[in-house]
Amino acid sequence: MFHPFVLPFSIGFTVMLVVLAVRYAYWLRGLSLVNRKRCLANLFSIQTLRGVSEILRESLLHLKIYKTNPVLGFMHMSLAFGWFLLIVGGKLETWYYTGDFANPIYYAIFFRYFEPVTSGFWMNGVMVFFMDFSLLLVLTGLALALAKRIRKKLVGMQNTTRHSVGNRVALTFLWLIFPLRLMAESATAGQHGGGGFLTASFGEWLFSGTWAASFEVPLWWAYSFSLGLFFLALPFSRYLHIPTEMVLILLKQWDIKQETGFRPQKGLQAFEVHACSSCGVCLDACPGINLAHDAFQASYFVKAVRENREVQSLATSCLNCGACNSACPVGIHLEGLRLDCRSQIFEQSQFNHSYLPVPMVLWRETTEVILYTGCMGRMQPKTSIAFKALLTEAGISFVHIDEKAGVCCGRPLALAGAKDQAVKMMTYNRDLINGHNGKVLVTTCPICYRYFSEEYQLDIPVQHHSQFLWELMNKGLLKREMQTLKLAYHDPCDLGRGSGCYEPPRNVLSAIGQLVANQKERDKALCCGNNLGSLSLTETTRQQITAKTVEVLTQNKPDYIVTACPLCKPTLSKQSRVPVKDLAELLLLTKHHAKGHPVSAQQYQKILDS
C-alpha cells in the first residue's frame, strides 16, 4: 500500500511535528518553576478531562464565536470540526476495513485511492456517507470563508485582519486541500466506482470518461502537495494557532498563573501570542477601530509581538479599555500582555515619590463610610457634593479623606507599565484609609475602585458609589419615585469590564427612570475616549472616539446620559448635546424633581450650593 504521491504529505506532516515538538518544548521550559510543577501535578486529574472538553467546545465547535456571531461561528465550526471528522472518520475507516489500528497515517488520508470500492455490512454505507458528509461540511465552511474574503459583511464583520503575504500563501494551500480532495476522490470514484453521495455523483458527472483516467493520479499528487505545503507552513504562520490554542486551553485548565515580565518568546506568553488566530473579532470590538493612525488593535499588536517587530507605538496607543479582552474567543490576556509590554518599553523610567509625607494619625475617627473621591473627583466637585448630600439624606456618617489633598491611587502608573513604582503612593493611601475607623471604603472613581479592590488588600470592603447607593435604596434609606425620565447609561471601562459591576448602577437608574437601550452595552460598551490606559493616542483620535460613543449613547434620544466615572463624565459632556450626569448627581436631582419637569441648570447649581 504505497504510492510516491504520499511523500509530499508525509514529509510536510513529519517536519511539522518535529518543529512543533521543538518549539513547544522550548516554550514549556520557559514556564516558571511553580507553573511547571502545576502542570505535572494536574496532568493526571479531572482538569485534563475538563480541558479536553473545552478543546472540543472551543477549538472544534467554536461555541464562543457562535454565540457572538452565528455565521462566523458556523464558518469556523464547519472548517475545524469538519476536518476533525474527516481525520477521525478516516482512521476508523482504515481500522474497520483492515482490522488493524496501527497503519501508516497517509493510508487513512489517501484511503479512497488504495481502496476505491469498499464493501461490508450496513456499516460500510454509514462510513461512506459519513466521510462525504464531513467533506461537504468543510466545503460549506470554505465557501463561507471565500464569501467572507469577497464581502466581509456577509458574515457580519465590519473589519477583518489584513494578513501578511506568508499567511496568505498558507491560506491558499489550506483552501486548496478540500476541493482537491473532492476532485481526487471523485476521479477515483468515476474510474473505479465506489464513493458516497458526493464523490460518486461528482465522479460520474466529471470523471467517468476514459479520458479522465490520466487525471486521477495527478489530482492525488496535487492533493498531497497542498496538504504537505500547508503542514510545512503551519508552524511558521498564523495557523500555528490551531495546535497552540489546544495546548493553551490545557495550560489554563491546569491552573497556570500569569507570569511576570514581558517574554513573548517563552513560557505562557509564547503560548498566548501564538494561540491568536488573527480572527479579527477584536477589531469590531475596539472603539478606536479605523480612527487611529496606527492600526493598534489587539490582532495587529499580537501579530507584531509574534513576529518580533517594533511594537512601541502599538502598545502605547491602546486605551486599555478591555473591549478586545472580553471579545477574544481564545481568552488571551490582551490587557495584561500590553501592560507587560509597556513595562518593558519604559523599563528606564524612574519615579521617586519619597516626598510624600506619612499621614499623621492622632485620633482614629469612627465612621460608617470612608469616602475617597480620587484625583479626578477633585476636578469635578459636583459628584462629590451630590454623593455627600445623598449620604446625609440617608443618615450615613462619612469622612471624606482626600477632600483637602489627595494622592493618586496608583493605577494610572500601572497602566503606563510602572506598577512597581506606585508603592509609595499606595502606602500613603493605605495609611490614610487605616487612619480612620470605617466600615466601608466608598470611592466615586472606577479606576480607584478597581485598584483598591485588586491590589490594596485592605481590611475593610471597598465599594463603588453606585453599589453603595443601590444598597441604600434597597434598605429603604434613600427613597425615590419613578419619573418620566429617559436615561442612557454609559458603562465605564474599569467598572464594567474591569470589575464586572454592571447591575448596581442600572438598578439605581431603573428605580428613577426608564433606561434606554443602545447597541453597545455592558461588556461591549465603547470607551469614552479618555481612558488613562492610552499614552500616545492623539487628542484628535480621542475626540473621534468620544464622538462615536456619544452617537451610540444618544441613539434613543435620552433626557440624560448617566455615567459613574469622573473621567467619562467630562469627556462625554464636551461633545454631547444631551446633558451628562454622574449617577449620584442624578439621584440628588430627582429628589428635587417635579414629575416630568427637569431641573434647569441654574436651579441645579442652587441645589448643589445649598
Place this chain on the structure above:
Amino acid sequence: MSVRDFGYSVSDQRAVDLDRKMPDELERVYLQEPSLRNCIACGNCAALCSAGSFTGFQFYRLNVLVSRGLLSELAKKAEACMLCGKCQMACPRGVNIRHGIMLMAQL
C-alpha cells in the same frame, strides 16, 4: 552708548536657541510624542497637579526645559509625577502629558 551691566543676564546655556542642535535623546522624545510641541506653557497643568501640591513639580516648566535642551535637569524633575492624568484633562492644547513624562523619566 554702552549697556550698563547690572550683573543680571540670560546665561547662554538657558537661552532658547532655535539654531542649536538638540541632544538626540530630546529629539527622540519629540519624535515619539509630537504633541509636546503644542504646549504653550499656559500653566493649567500645574494648577491642579497632585504632585505639585507636595513639590515644585510643574509640567509646563519641564516642557520648557526640553525646548532649552537642558537634559540633565529633566529626568530628575520628572520623577515626582504620579501620572494621574488630571493635567491632560485640563490641557487646552491636547498634549499627551503622561506619555511625555514617561519619555522624560527615561532620560
